[in-house]
Amino acid sequence: MTIALIMDSWRPESWEKAIHAVDPDRGVNVWPDRMGDAANVRYALVWHPPHGSLKSLPALEAIFNLGAGVDHLLADPTLPDLPVVRVVLDDMTMRMSEYVVWQVLYHHRQGPLVAANQARGIWDPLEQWAASVVHVGIMGLGVLGKDAALKLKMLGFRVAGWSRSAKEIEGIDCYAGEDGLDEFLARTDILVALLPLTDETRGILNAQLFAKLAKDGPLGGPVVINAGRGGLQVEADIIKSLDAGDLFAVSLDVFEKEPLPADSGLWHHPKVTVTPHLAADSDPRAIAAYVIGQIHRYEAGEPLANVVDRARGY
Ligand code: NDP
Ligand code: OXD
Secondary structure, eight states, X not given: OEEEEEESSSOHHHHHHHHHHHOTTOOEEETTTBOOOGGGEEEEEEESOOTXXXXXXXXXXXXXXXXXXXXXXXXXXXXXXSOEEOOOOHHHHHHHHHHHHHHHHHHHTTHHHHHHHHHTTOOOOOOOOOGXXXXXXXXXXXXXXXXXXXXXXXXXXXXXXXXXXXXXXXXBEEEEHHHXXXXXXXXXXXXXXXXXXXXXXXXOBSHHHHTTSOSSSTTSSOEEEEOSOGGGBOHHHXXXXXXXXXXXXXXXXOOSSSSOOTTOTTTTOTTEEEOOSOTTOOOHHHHHHHHXXXXXHHHTTOOOSSBOOTTTTO
């Protein structure tokens, strides 16, 4: 049962190799030049497939998104009504937690100021404070948010999380829904966004929300870290809030438009750290093994795991 690999900016070669390493006999057709007979394709492994490309596969049974976020895929109005499976993998979760811990510590230990002082030859030990006086708030307590929350907790930060449905996680103060949002924001010095992009979350990181973050923390003002999706943030509001002092600093891994356009004011803003969507860049071999493992179980009659709820959007 043949696989179709359909990806826009990623190079399919390493994926084809990774698939054959775990399933040497599997037929792999590669979009757009080596699609072979579409009637043989049962599974599509995709990353940002061009909208419309999946509807032309008549025997398709399941779609495997090669990342965790499915917003681009679900935005295809012609997406066939088939199970969409997303990546849930320790390799990815650990990389995302590394990224979040890196950025939280960077701001907690005043990395931007230390670097600017070094560049000017200034010896200034700056006032230091304990993690236990810094409140980190994580928007999204799913697979990635929960792991990052627990790792930050282990480092001594005061950690809260916000999700759609109510949760109980030991050591983490959990808030949920519209009703819990303002209280969650009011106690947050460093806000970390690990939400999926849906109709409900689009543009949620805006000036109105930034104004609700804690202003009396030790960092000098609220810090925002977004590693979820660029569509969560209103970039004009980020710049406005930084310049007005409503935000102290931001670290952004994702952007409204990627790659970030050369003329974006974010590139050279002194209070902005830009990382090029690398937070949880995972090993194709680990993802291919996960997907092929699912296909083998599915072919043995078992249900698919980590199937996206299309009505919810994630
Ligand atoms: P999950 O689906 O496991 O978790 C999503 C979380 O967001 C859940 O806690 C969910 O609440 C919460 N949520 C969704 N909608 C709302 C809402 N309207 N209000 C409040 N909370 C909401 O996803 P993951 O943790 O696996 O991934 C999160 C996102 O991270 C991905 O969708 C992707 O966009 C991004 N990502 C970015 C990467 C990068 O490299 N920058 C890499 C991988 C992922 P509930 O628990 O109640 O359902
Ligand atoms: C993902 C990503 O969603 O890498 O997996 O952004």
